[in-house]
Amino acid sequence: FLAGCTYPPLMDSPDFPSDIKQKVQRILSVCGGKSLGAYTESQGIITIREDIAKYIQERDGYPCNSSDIYLCNGASDGIKTVIKLLMNNDPKKPSGIMIPVPQYPLYSATLSEYGAYQIEYYLDEDNNWALNIDELERAIKESKDHCVPRGIVIINPGNPTGQVLSRDNIENVIRFAEKHRLFILADEVYQENVYLPGSKLFSFKKVLMDLGAPYNRMEIASFHSASKGWHGECGSRGGYYELVNIDKDVRLQVNKLISASLCSGAWGQAMMDAIINPPKEGEPSYELYKKERLDIVNRLKQKAELVSQLFNSVEGVRCNAVMGAMYAFPRVEIPEKAIQHAKSKNMAPDAFYCFQLLEKTGICVVPGSGFKQKLGTHHFRTTILPPVDQMKDMVEKFRTFHMEFLREWK
Structure with missing residues (x-):
């Protein structure tokens, strides 16, 4: 599909299925000059926005209007x-x-750039990284001397923590946001990455609408991306956000704001269409699409289950189940002697630990301090993307390193 959109003469080849040729023609027919090389509407190509609206409507069971959809250069741009x-x-x-x-550091960096106040709330590690309403109340109460609380960000499935929120948890967060008149920013870019049996992705929009008045009138923005899912097309910089229950005067300001940037990349827009409008059963491309998707998703599920089991088999390491997204976020015990040594080097203890791991094994992980964490705890983030054999080998190397580290610094 993307090849055809980029170089239309390829569609003359009999090697391309008829459904792909039709989709290419459908998209290019509404592009200026019949090419992705032209500017698009500021909100994005109308046909693609209509496809996204249909995708959301089928996902949630509630109407979605293409005028509420804004295509962007990756979800980060929309956020x-x-x-x-x-x-x-x-x-x-x-x-x-x-x-x-x-x-995810995008949020703290953006708030710092805009001069906003960061109201930090801690996820509940002992409850699979769920949101604790008492903790939310604490955070907002302590912030009111310093700022005017305007919004709440929820990342579901979680990055770096890999949780998938339960429906009850989402309902309680929505009630909290309504009580405090907060705009909801639902970062759902990993919505197709749900692995744990029994887990299910409930979009914030769906739950908000299911709750009825007054919650179904709340303002919410939800985000999706081409970078995640089972496809992982990060370099395409495709993404979109949906604005729900936004006042028409505010919407005018949004349109002014995005028009200053002209439009998002047309290639990324087409990538987004390929993701949310895949081949349907009965179409020539469907069987190949189905096979490739199932192969990738099943491998991700296998690795998500495996990685937490492997880390939990290591003394002094605790890893919650990887319910979704692409990461594990194990908690690691670091001896006090190593903590004091790290501080003497002006390093976070888990950063010292991770650099030692890299130098001695070649394993590269991200220190938990880079994502912030509760005082006195130490974590690191690692991905579940490598092949199973590599992951098993990595954890065994990690086990050897960790036991030697404990002996050296006990």
Whole structure:
């Protein structure tokens, strides 16, 4: 599909299935000059926005209008746009946005860039990284002397923590947000990455609508990306966000804001269409699509289960189940002697640990301190993407390193 959109003469070849040829023609027919090389509408190509609206409607069971869809250069671009809308430009009491800890650094970096106040709430590690309402209340109460709370970010499935929130948890978060009049930013870019048997992705929009009044009138932005899922097309920089229950005057300002950037990349827009509008049963491309998708998803499920089992078999390491996303976030015990040595080097203890791991084994992981974490705890993030054999080998090397590290620094 992307090859045909990029170089249309390929569609003359009999090697391309008829359904792909039709999809290519459908997209290019609404592009300027019949080419992805032209500027698109600021919100994105209308046909692709219509396909996204249909995808969301089928997913959630509620109407979705293409005018609510904004295509962007990866979800990060959309997240920054929406956060910008919530800023009040008051340096004495700036807008505050609630963000999870551990958190994806995009949020803290963006809030710092915009001069916003970071209202950090801790995820509950002992409850599979769920959101604890008492913790949310603590965080917002302590923030009110410093800011005007405007929004709450929820990453589901979680990055770096790999959790998938239960429906009850989502309902309680929505009630909390309504109570405090918070705009919801639902980062759902890993919505296709759910592995644990019994786990299910409930979109915040669906749950909000299911709850009825007054919750179904709340303002919410939800985000999706070409970079995640089972496809993982990071370099395409494709993404979109849906704005729900947004006042028409605010929407006008959104349109002004995005028009200054002209449009997102048309190739990334086409990638997004390929993801949310895949071959359907009965179409010539379907069987190959189905086989490739199942192969990738089943391998991810296998590795998600395997990685937590392997880490939990190592003394002094505890890893919650990888329910979704692409990461494990194990908690590791670091001896006090090593902690003090790290501090003497002006390093976070888990950063010292991770650098030692890299130098002695070649294994590269990300220190938990880079995502922030509860004081006195130490973690690292690793991906579940390598092949199974490599992952098993990696954990055995890690086990040997960890036991030697404990002996050296006990």
